[in-house]
Amino acid sequence: MSYFRKHLDLIAGYQPGEQPQDGQYIKLNTNENPYPPSPLVVETLMENLRRHRLSYYPSPLCDELREQASTVYGYPSSWILVGNGSDELLSIVFRAFLGNGDRVLYPYPTYTLYRVLALLQEAIYEEIPFEKDYSIPEKILTDQAQLKVICNPNSPTGTFIPTPIIENLLKNSCCPVVVDEAYVDFAYDNALSLLKRYPQLIILRTLSKSFSLAGIRVGFLIAQPEMIQGLLKMKDSYNVNWFSQKAATAALQDLPYMKNNVEKIKQTRQEFSQAMTKLGYEVLPSEANFVMVRKPGEGLKSEYLYLKKNWILVRYFPEWPDSLRISIGTDSNMQFLIHVLKNINKDHKDDL
Amino acid sequence: MSYFRKHLDLIAGYQPGEQPQDGQYIKLNTNENPYPPSPLVVETLMENLRRHRLSYYPSPLCDELREQASTVYGYPSSWILVGNGSDELLSIVFRAFLGNGDRVLYPYPTYTLYRVLALLQEAIYEEIPFEKDYSIPEKILTDQAQLKVICNPNSPTGTFIPTPIIENLLKNSCCPVVVDEAYVDFAYDNALSLLKRYPQLIILRTLSKSFSLAGIRVGFLIAQPEMIQGLLKMKDSYNVNWFSQKAATAALQDLPYMKNNVEKIKQTRQEFSQAMTKLGYEVLPSEANFVMVRKPGEGLKSEYLYLKKNWILVRYFPEWPDSLRISIGTDSNMQFLIHVLKNINKDHKDDL
Numbered sequence: 078m079s080y081f082r083k084h085l086d087l088i089a090g091y092q093p094g095e096q097p098q099d100g101q102y103i104k105l106n107t108n109e110n111p112y113p114p115s116p117l118v119v120e121t122l123m124e125n126l127r128r129h130r131l132s133y134y135p136s137p138l139c140d141e142l143r144e145q146a147s148t149v150y151g152y153p154s155s156w157i158l159v160g161n162g163s164d165e166l167l168s169i170v171f172r173a174f175l176g177n178g179d180r181v182l183y184p185y186p187t188y189t190l191y192r193v194l195a196l197l198q199e200a201i202y203e204e205i206p207f208e209k210d211y212s213i214p215e216k217i218l219t220d221q222a223q224l225k226v227i228c229n230p231n232s233p234t235g236t237f238i239p240t241p242i243i244e245n246l247l248k249n250s251c252c253p254v255v256v257d258e259a260y261v262d263f264a265y266d267n268a269l270s271l272l273k274r275y276p277q278l279i280i281l282r283t284l285s286k287s288f289s290l291a292g293i294r295v296g297f298l299i300a301q302p303e304m305i306q307g308l309l310k311m312k313d314s315y316n317v318n319w320f321s322q323k324a325a326t327a328a329l330q331d332l333p334y335m336k337n338n339v340e341k342i343k344q345t346r347q348e349f350s351q352a353m354t355k356l357g358y359e360v361l362p363s364e365a366n367f368v369m370v371r372k373p374g375e376g377l378k379s380e381y382l383y384l385k386k387n388w389i390l391v392r393y394f395p396e397w398p399d400s401l402r403i404s405i406g407t408d409s410n411m412q413f414l415i416h417v418l419k420n421i422n423k424d425h426k427d428d429l
Numbered sequence: 430m431s432y433f434r435k436h437l438d439l440i441a442g443y444q445p446g447e448q449p450q451d452g453q454y455i456k457l458n459t460n461e462n463p464y465p466p467s468p469l470v471v472e473t474l475m476e477n478l479r480r481h482r483l484s485y486y487p488s489p490l491c492d493e494l495r496e497q498a499s500t501v502y503g504y505p506s507s508w509i510l511v512g513n514g515s516d517e518l519l520s521i522v523f524r525a526f527l528g529n530g531d532r533v534l535y536p537y538p539t540y541t542l543y544r545v546l547a548l549l550q551e552a553i554y555e556e557i558p559f560e561k562d563y564s565i566p567e568k569i570l571t572d573q574a575q576l577k578v579i580c581n582p583n584s585p586t587g588t589f590i591p592t593p594i595i596e597n598l599l600k601n602s603c604c605p606v607v608v609d610e611a612y613v614d615f616a617y618d619n620a621l622s623l624l625k626r627y628p629q630l631i632i633l634r635t636l637s638k639s640f641s642l643a644g645i646r647v648g649f650l651i652a653q654p655e656m657i658q659g660l661l662k663m664k665d666s667y668n669v670n671w672f673s674q675k676a677a678t679a680a681l682q683d684l685p686y687m688k689n690n691v692e693k694i695k696q697t698r699q700e701f702s703q704a705m706t707k708l709g710y711e712v713l714p715s716e717a718n719f720v721m722v723r724k725p726g727e728g729l730k731s732e733y734l735y736l737k738k739n740w741i742l743v744r745y746f747p748e749w750p751d752s753l754r755i756s757i758g759t760d761s762n763m764q765f766l767i768h769v770l771k772n773i774n775k776d777h778k779d780d781l
Contacts, residue, residue: 080605080629081659082528090662096486098493110484119478126471126478131676132462132641134448141450161513164665172549176434177529190666197524197663253432277432289484292671307433310442311549313516314542319644320672324483 084199091193094392103410106390108232108260108367110289111406112338115331118290118324125323135319142322145329146297150269150282155302158309159325161316163259163283163296168194169311170279170298171224174253175200179223184214186397187228188257211236211361218249225250228257230264233394233402235363243268247275253304255279259296262287262339263346264364269299276301286366288328288335295325342366342405349403349411356418367404377401380421387417436551443545446744455762458742460584460612460719462641463758464690467683470642470676477675487671494674497681498649502621502634507654510661511677513668515611515635515648520546521663522631522650523576526605527552531575536566538749539580540609563588563713570601577602580609582616585746585754587715595620599627605656607631611648612717614639614691615698621651628653638718640680640687647677694718694757701755701763708770719756729753732773739769 079086094107136142139159147154160166171194175181181195185204195202203222205214211234217225225246230237247254254277261267261282272278280299285291295317298308328335350360350368358370371377381393381401391414392402405411431438446459488494491511499506512518523546527533533547537556547554555574557566563586569577577598582589599606606629613619613634624630632651637643647669650660680687702712702720710722723729733745733753743766744754757763 079659080656081525085525085659085662088662090664091666093486093489093666096489098488100482104485107486109486112484114483118483122478123475126474129644130452131466131470131644132464133456134445134459134461134637134643135646136450137445137448161670162665162667164667168665172524173433173437176551179434193662199528285486291486291667292481292483294487294667294670304432307431307437310437310440310545312442313514313520314443314445315514315516315643315646318513318646318670318673320676321670324672 084196088193088196091190095390097390101388103389103406103413105404105406105410105414106392107291108286108365108404109291110286110338110342110366111410112289112341114289114324115328115334117327117331117334121323121327122320129319131319134315135317135322137314139317139322142295142317142326142329145326149329149332150297150299152272152299156272156299156305158298158300158305158312159317160296160298162285162294163257163281163298164190165316166281166296166298167191167255167257169308170253170255171195171198171200172311173308174224181224181226182217182220182222183226183228184217184231186233188232189394189396191226207234207236213238213242213246218246221251223252224255225252226255226257228259229268230260230363230365232260232365232367233392233397233400234361234369235365235367236361237264237364240266240268240271244271247271247278250277253277253279255281257281259283260286260365262335263343263366272299272301276304279304284325284328287339289338290324290328293321293324295321345408345411346405348408349405349415352411352415356415367402369400369402371400373399375399380418383421384414384417389414389417436548440545440548443542447742449742453740455741455758455765457756457758457762457766458744459643460638460717460756461643462638462690462694462718463762464641464693466641466676467680467686469679469683469686473679474672474676481671483671486667487669487674489666491669491674494647494669494678494681497678501681501684502649502651504621504624504651508624508651508657510650510652510657510664511669512648512650514637514646515609515633515650516542517668518633518648518650519543519607519609521660522605522607523547523550523552524663525660526576533576533578534569534572534574535578535580536569536583538585539578540584541746541748543578559586559588565590565594565598570598573603575604576607577604578607578609580611581620582612582715582717584612584717584719585744585749585752586713586721587717587719588713589616589716592618592620592623596623599623599630602629605629605631607633609633611635612638614687615695615718616716624651624653628656631656636677636680639691641690642676642680645673645676647673697760697763698757700760701757701767704763704767708767719754721752721754723752725751727751732770735773736766736769741766741769
């Protein structure tokens, strides 16, 4: 006998990428940043750690951090909700708009957490395949639903939908539209400018990627104040701990540091994409800190396993067996990966 | 027009106690610990901060912390789920067992978050008044529901239900039963020993109270492994950040420090309770790190405001206007509070 609500027994939870904690692997599987966060983060924590009263609850709305985020994103604090990672913010959004039988639409393939969050709400998810050129599917523009989600740049493809198309989507949608911009600092544009005109627009940001702070779990939801007020009802009172509030505030004070790392990663992305193309892979054009490489019709599981045996972790999704998603590490990380992949090709040839 | 699910428009979120961040108040309103956490916490963080790669995701299941918690609570890691504070764990539990129209039972008055979490799930909450002596209401024992919750020691009353009565409740209940033991380190007993025999039992613990770590947001849910496996589906992948995992592990390594603080607080609680009785208040017998003081039939809002004017924050719940919940601070905190209250009595007399 199960104690759980019936629909829960039928679903599996989200499976995050492997997170070995011993630091032996070159981790290119969960889109972390190969560079450390701004030195200001550790300095600020060192300075404050002995002074702060850890025995007291943190600021429920992250007042200081919201102020800092406000200067970065260009909207007042009342437009910003801070989350324990943007995963928590996604969970809040799905719970706020989707109940039993409600519909959520998003292009496919994308972040598989959306499906899990829909299932947890007993909602119906419609995964609309991207057009062949990874542009937005017509059905997403025209169909009505209770929620639409666009991961932009998209994971795992790395592809980007231009802002005018996002605006077109908003013009055609009465329901809340989430634009999950986890990777947008690596792209050439973003949707922030649309917020003023579209009360149903919800933009998500995270410090996990461009700011090199996956370890602290801080994400932002930016939307009009009325939207924020409604979503706040779902939020745990003290959802962001003191450390993370402090670390995030410091990181946002050092934008040039982040932007410099982003430029390095974009350069590496370009060189790596060229090298993988030379190796015979189809490489999707990426605006993120990862690339999806494909051998359409072939299985790439053996490549994934071979890389892992050589202490390189990349992301293999059983759902898309002819593809690998590879995070952009340092230049030497990527050169080593290419070197190892060349050997697997050699081994395979020797087998013949 | 609202974008939100209909039931959400009708409810208010949970209102946490005031959290001024400037440190000027004597904070006796949210049951924080007046003593700092074990020095081992800050030492461990200082040692690890420069070495750790904050750019990487933390352990999804808090492996190292679960191991340490396992030695403290006496159950294997597979019996333990770590949460971003026990508020997150409560939210997970309510979402796992309650849907539209399902029933949750709990004694009243208690932690008002339970009501909000039930409303968010469109569930029906039945708040069964405690017996006059604050023992468990008969109806909680006998009625069937989808979920029962016992805050033990209870907030805001501080009263405690003995373990054999909790066992009696479990014998009579087919549904999951949450025993929220946030304050149990200040009590003479706890329900951990019942876990082996009752697969529906869920025990919650937190580091926010006895371990002086409200700032780091770490709670534990302890239950049989099958229960843990089901609840994991609801959990965000990386719900506890790296800092908090590290700080919590260190705190659990220094139990004698925590126990020493608990003894001091219990001593202060006893002295404060006697002094308040002398001042003419009814003081409920407390097994927690706070006491509820009452003047049945009178309003205590003016006392709350007068204390606040004198830089002492206590908790006034508009729902229970003849009561105040006062956290136990240091001896001198409590002596100052008594001193201030004596003045309000004097002022009032002068008014006559």
